Amino acid sequence: MSELHEVGTIGPGLRRRRGRFLGEEGIRLGLAAAAGVAIVITLGIAITLISEALRFFAHVGLAEFLFGRKWAPTFKPPAFGVLPLVAGTLHIVVGSCLIAVPLGLGAALWLSEYASDRGRAIIKPTLEVLAGIPSVVFGYFAINAITPLLRKIMPGVDVFNSLSASVVVGVMVLPLVASLCDDAFRAVPRALREGAYALGATKREVCIQVLIPAALSGVLAAVVLAVSRAVGETMAVALAAGNLAQLTLDPRQSIQTMTGFIVQISAGDVAHGSVEYQTLFAVGLLLFLITLAMNLIANYIFRKFREEYE
Amino acid sequence: MVSQSPSPSPTAAPVRPQAAPTPDSPALSCENVNFFYGETQAIQNVTIDVPRGKVIAFIGPSGCGKSTLLRCFNRMNDFIPDSRLEGRILFHGQDLYAREVDPVQVRRRIGMVFQKPNPFPKSIYDNIAWGPLINGLVPRSGRRAWLDALVERCLRGAALWDEVKDRLGESGLALSGGQQQRLCIARAMALEPEIILMDEPCSALDPRSTQRVEDLIDELRGHYTIIIVTHNMQQAARVSDLTAFYYLGELVEYGPTDELFQRPREPRTEAYITGRFG
Known part of the structure; x- marks a missing residue:
């Protein structure tokens, strides 16, 4: 007679093996921890920024910070109006987008609609190389190549000026705009192009009247991300635009951006815990909020317009 | 035919009739047409005359070249790199x-309706107005009235007017699949083409919508020359005057639809229509 298993026991082949269980759990926990690091770091940065910024706002009023027209935190008497820095950042954003958006859009249209496979195989990797150049190299390039050129063709351009920085930041974000717009155009169904061509549309009409409207979500998201990059760009701007925090509309003059100020103070010798030191965090928090808002807007645009199209 | 850019050069002459068209001259005729995708030959020496004002069905198993040939008629294959056409396709002798x-x-003269409805992400009104607008057919004065009349005429022609007349401003994408396909037919009609090519126009539609599109094709008979590619043999039998059967890139048999379905001359045609392959 074969032995009967006792009621309530599990056959040996079905039993949970301890080693295997631990291995699976270990992997799961390890992966979860890897994913969690991003959250912990983000939270840590946000908390540091906010707590140090709050200490700053104990000394300086929020209204004075946001609406003051003079920025001189290390002077006596100090002035804490952030507007000149915001204006400097806007210089770079507007200037660089004026360069990057038309060029990027054009490059993307050419890549997705006009380029042969061969042309595409050359331009696409080139754009990626452009995107991979370190920003400090761009800054150096701006000072040594673009600024001298600008000074030759335009009167009154300072050695450090926002125009040169804008040009170079425009070139830096160009690959981002081109690549995102290219993706957006290629995501437009072929059937839509064919429908337009079948009605006797020319390539130009298809591009301008069918593709761009259909890919609008991606194009707008690309523009917002470009703005976000330009707001956050630091090294090239700090090198090329100088560090004169002033409210001006003239792109031939030196300006200072929010990021440029942070570099200047971080590298300098302000006392830890002083109000000057805390300005870093106030400006950093403002910068963080602006780029966060930009990214959220990009996301929103992308989803909203896409829904409309699908 | 390797043509990357379909853009017109300003000096290119429009298609002009060279021989005076007579009621009996074909709307379109192919002379020894061969078509290649790279090394692969998709169409083998096809010669066919498409008579004016009739509905002609192209049938055959998948990959037999029927859609490829259809797309040669309005030069849609120009967009396919490394493709090439030999022989002549004559339209008004040109x-x-x-x-x-x-x-x-x-x-502009040979319209097309695609397999999957592809209305533009524009309003119903603009879907129809767009073709005449980009082709400069809209008169300078009284544009709005001209376009209003055109939109109504085309939508009525496509048996869609009553369903959409109160919501012309809505997106064409908001319509049902069958309505979208009729909108695409209306859109093609707005250019008053002589020929409308239909590439399996009902394959993405439910039976009810298919019925309506078929009814529409029946109404358009005589006004337009319609060439319809279909996988559905019943559909070919229902809507067409003439049927052409293609197999492996060859035109096997071409004749009046009744005859081709009831007394096929070729064994391959008979095998296909009785469902032995394909």
């Missing part, structure tokens, strides 16, 4: 592939 012919002008 070879559509002659050097001086502008493909944009060809497509």
Whole structure:
């Protein structure tokens, strides 16, 4: 007679093996921890920024910070109006987008609609190389190549000026705009192009009247991300635009951006815990909020317009 | 035919009738047409005359070249790199592939409806108005009235007017699949083409919508020459006057639909229509 298993026991082949269980759990926990690091770091940065910024706002009023027209935190008497820095950042954003958006859009249209496979195989990797150049190299390039050129063709351009920085930041974000717009155009169904061509549309009409409207979500998201990059760009701007925090509309003059100020103070010798030191965090928090808002807007645009199209 | 850019050159001559059309002259005729995708030959020496004002069905198993041939008629294959056409396709006696012919002008005269409805992400009204607008057909004065009349005429022609007349401003994408396909037919009609090519126009539609599109094709008979590619043999039998059966890139048999379905001359045609392959 074969032995009967006792009621309530599990056959040996079905039993949970301890080693295997631990291995699976270990992997799961390890992966979860890897994913969690991003959250912990983000939270840590946000908390540091906010707590140090709050200490700053104990000394300086929020209204004075946001609406003051003079920025001189290390002077006596100090002035804490952030507007000149915001204006400097806007210089770079507007200037660089004026360069990057038309060029990027054009490059993307050419890549997705006009380029042969061969042309595409050359331009696409080139754009990626452009995107991979370190920003400090761009800054150096701006000072040594673009600024001298600008000074030759335009009167009154300072050695450090926002125009040169804008040009170079425009070139830096160009690959981002081109690549995102290219993706957006290629995501437009072929059937839509064919429908337009079948009605006797020319390539130009298809591009301008069918593709761009259909890919609008991606194009707008690309523009917002470009703005976000330009707001956050630091090294090239700090090198090329100088560090004169002033409210001006003239792109031939030196300006200072929010990021440029942070570099200047971080590298300098302000006392830890002083109000000057805390300005870093106030400006950093403002910068963080602006780029966060930009990214959220990009996301929103992308989803909203896409829904409309699908 | 390796043509990357379908843009018109300003000097390209429009398609002009060279021989005076007579009621009996064909709407379109192919002379020894061969078509290649790279090394692969998709169409083998096809010669066919498409008579004016009739509905002609192209049938055959998948990959037999029927859609490829259809797309040769309005030069849609120009967009396929490394493709090439030999032979002549005559429209009013003019070879559509002659050097001086502008493909944009060809497509204005020979309309197309696709397998999947592809309305533009524009309003119903603009879907129809767009073709005449980009082709400069809208008169300078009284544009709005002209366009209003055109939109109504085309939508009525496509049996869609009553369903959409109160919501012309809505997106064409908001319509059902069958309505979208009729909108695409209306859109093609807005250019008053002589020929409308339909590439399996009902394959993405439910039976009810298919019925309506078929009814529409029946109404358009006589006003337009319609060439319809279909996988559905019943559909070919229902809507067409003439049927052409293709197999492996060859035109096997071509004749009046009744005859082809009831007394096929070729064994391969008989095998296909009785469902032994394909």
